[in-house]
Amino acid sequence: DNPAIEAEVIDMLSRLLKQLGLEDFNLLINSVGCSVCRPAYVNKLREELRAHADELCEECRRRTETNPLRVLDCKVPSCQPVIERLPAIADWLCEECREHFALFRKYLDIHGITAQLAPRLVRGLDYYVRTTFEIVSNRLGPTQNAVVGGGRYDGLSELIGGPPTKGFGFALGMERLVLLVSGRSELGAPYQAPAPEIFLVHLDTPAFEHNLKLAAELREDGIFAYIDFEGKSIKSQMRQANRVSAKFTCVVGESELQTGRFMLKRMTDGAQVTLGRNEVSEYLRKEE
Ligand SMILES: [Zn+2]
Ligand SMILES: [Zn+2]
Incomplete structure (x- = not known):
């Protein structure tokens, strides 16, 4: 209170x-006010408003009966002279x-x-x-x-x-x-999104579905992983990886899914490393 x-x-x-x-x-x-003092004020307000009904906008005439307090909020210019003369709640x-x-x-x-x-x-x-x-x-x-x-x-x-x-x-x-x-x-400076640790590029739908899972696992380990959701070509996925300044890219297709070996490419110098699926997270965490 x-x-x-x-x-x-x-x-x-x-x-x-x-x-x-x-x-x-x-x-x-x-x-x-409160439930003790406000009703009397609302009644007084209604009384005053009824007496000036012909000077009020249609909305305010309606509010006079439903919720007279709302009349105080009215922005219609023609209502203002009436509103200014209404009693103030402070006195009630x-x-x-x-x-x-x-x-x-x-x-x-x-x-x-x-x-x-x-x-x-x-x-x-x-x-x-x-x-x-x-x-x-x-x-x-x-x-x-x-x-x-x-x-x-x-x-x-x-x-x-x-x-x-x-x-x-x-x-x-x-x-x-x-x-x-x-x-x-x-x-x-305006907010700049941080750069993703890795951009997972997919060649086809099975790879996309695999990447969804891999990205979720990497994020679990605190790694910022990025995926394309718009079904872009490999070329434009790579362009997007550049645009968002991803540190690594990893292209995933049929052979990666079969062998379980994934090649990570560092974007700054093109250096490559091939890893087992379970080694990706640890490698990226060391590189951070
Ligand atoms: Zn009160
Ligand atoms: Zn009004």
């Missing part, structure tokens, strides 16, 4: 974003919720985190209790600008059939994060 946990999670998030080189984000916070919180929110803000303070009160931030989902928050970046534009969103969801576990559990968490928008992070040189 301790709101210090909430502040701690947000502190972790803001450290993460700063490490990614993002400084220009804002933390928006609100409390959506019960004593416990008020105290919880005050402590949450105090702990954010202790962490040195600045937050902006956002009375309309309800996150649209019914399972939120008390604290809700968003981290928004102005660089993403005026709407759809939340990089992280979350809050407290005590009771969510019960809702989906689990044991009674308190919860606080968040969702992070990967695509939006990538948009913000991309092009930042301080993150270093």
Whole structure:
């Protein structure tokens, strides 16, 4: 229950974003109350919305009856004047919720985190209790600008059939994060896949099926083994081995399967070694 946990999670998030080189984000916070205090607020909201029904979009008129809190999320311009005049939930919180929110803000303070009160931030989902928050970046534009969103969801576990559990968490928008992070040189060079230890080339279907098994065994031993899945010719399999900078290639066909002898070719200098099937793994591990 301790709101210090909430502040701690947000502190972790803001450290993460700063490490990614993002400084220009804002933390928006609100409390959506609890099952004790929220129903009265929702009723009040419904009353106000009904009185202004003719000024609302169709969706909001529907939400007035089904879930009035969702109206606060509406982005339709013509709805905004009504939304701005709606009562704020902060004025309807019960004593416990008020105290919880005050402590949450105090702990954010202790962490040195600045937050902006956002009375309309309800996150649209019914399972939120008390604290809700968003981290928004102005660089993403005026709407759809939340990089992280979350809050407290005590009771969510019960809702989906689990044991009674308190919860606080968040969702992070990967695509939006990538948009913000991309092009930042301080993150270093783009990710480069490691080079495979060995590229297993196959001549026919039995060899392909054999290679699947051999690759799995090699991977079991910690060796990065690569196979072509597109039924390419030997020539283009070799080209692909070059492209991915495989250290060794091994061409497998009927004779290899019959003799059980496999020739490994080192790509850098063309050096060759012929091994029994069970020696391949050990050889590659020594070469690493
Ligand atoms: Zn409450
Ligand atoms: Zn609307």
